Amino acid sequence: MQSSRVGEEMVGRAGVSASWILIEHPGPWPASAPESVLPAFVSQRLDAVAGRLRVLLIRRPRARRVPDPLCVISWSNGTRHWMREKRVRDYRELDGLDFGSIAAGVEPDFGVERRVPLVAVCTHGKKDACCAELGRPVLAALSATDADLWECTHVGGDRFAANVVAFPHGLYFSRLGGDSAREAVAAFLDGSIALPHFRGRSTLSQPAQVAEHAVRELTGIMRIDALRRVVESDDPGSGGRLVQIQLESRRFGVTVRSEPQGNEIRHGCGSGGPIAWSRWVVVGLREVSS
DSSP, X not given: OHHHHTTOOOTTOSOOOSEEEEEEOOSOOOTTTTGGGSOHHHHHHHHTTTTTEEEEEEEOTTOOOOSSOEEEEEEEOSSOEEEEEEEOXXXXXXXXXXXXXXXXXXXXXXXXXXXXXXXXXXXXXXXXXXXXXXXXXXXXXXXXXXXXXXXXXXXXXXXXXXXXXXXXXXXXXXXXXXXXXXXXXXXXXXXXOOGGGEEEETTSOHHHHHHHHHHHHHHOOOBGGGEEEEEEEEETTTTEEEEEEEETTEEEEEEEEEEEOSSOEEOTTSSOOEEOOEEEEEEEEEEEXX
């Protein structure tokens, strides 16, 4: 793919959202899903929290009948998380949810607490052919693992396919093949991050995603729950962002800047025209005495 050939880094390019609603739907999934397949009044209410709450349609591999769809609500701020789940008889039951509160991290009285992690593989081929062409082999490779595995609609970053998002933490793993997907998911289920294919944590801004990756690469600390604190501010001297991040008891200051690149790339596997792209660059990283 052109993205890889021109050296576009995937680190720091995960979609940003702390709150997710995953809704079981058998398909077919048009390019405009999930909005176009949900009841209009649910879609309209979700529009009001766009950018703060993300919706995915999910389905079991090869499942084309769903008598009582599962709905999973997942939230994380990087250091804390919760999940709720409920089977619904009709998607209209979702209209009773307070989407604004969920987007703010308030755990709803909805169904039961979910303790089992969930792994979603993007196979949304109608959105971009890369998702199906590269996602389905990864889905097949993961079918023999212990993961609670689902395929899902568009998660963003088709050019980084195959893409996997692991919940409740919102961890993006990308540019996966069968072997690397098994390694990434096995590490996730063990409570660790497989760094080579870690694109970012959706609960953090993109500069903070870059900072987390850089600090983990430096320290070798891979436990998911090692993240203790993240604080961001502008850094006028560099024209970027200063991210103060703590992993376990160690604290770091990371300065991250976006730098536009001169060459354009074609987006994904579709027929779209070329797009400009930029690179996140770590311009400073130092450990801070506690």
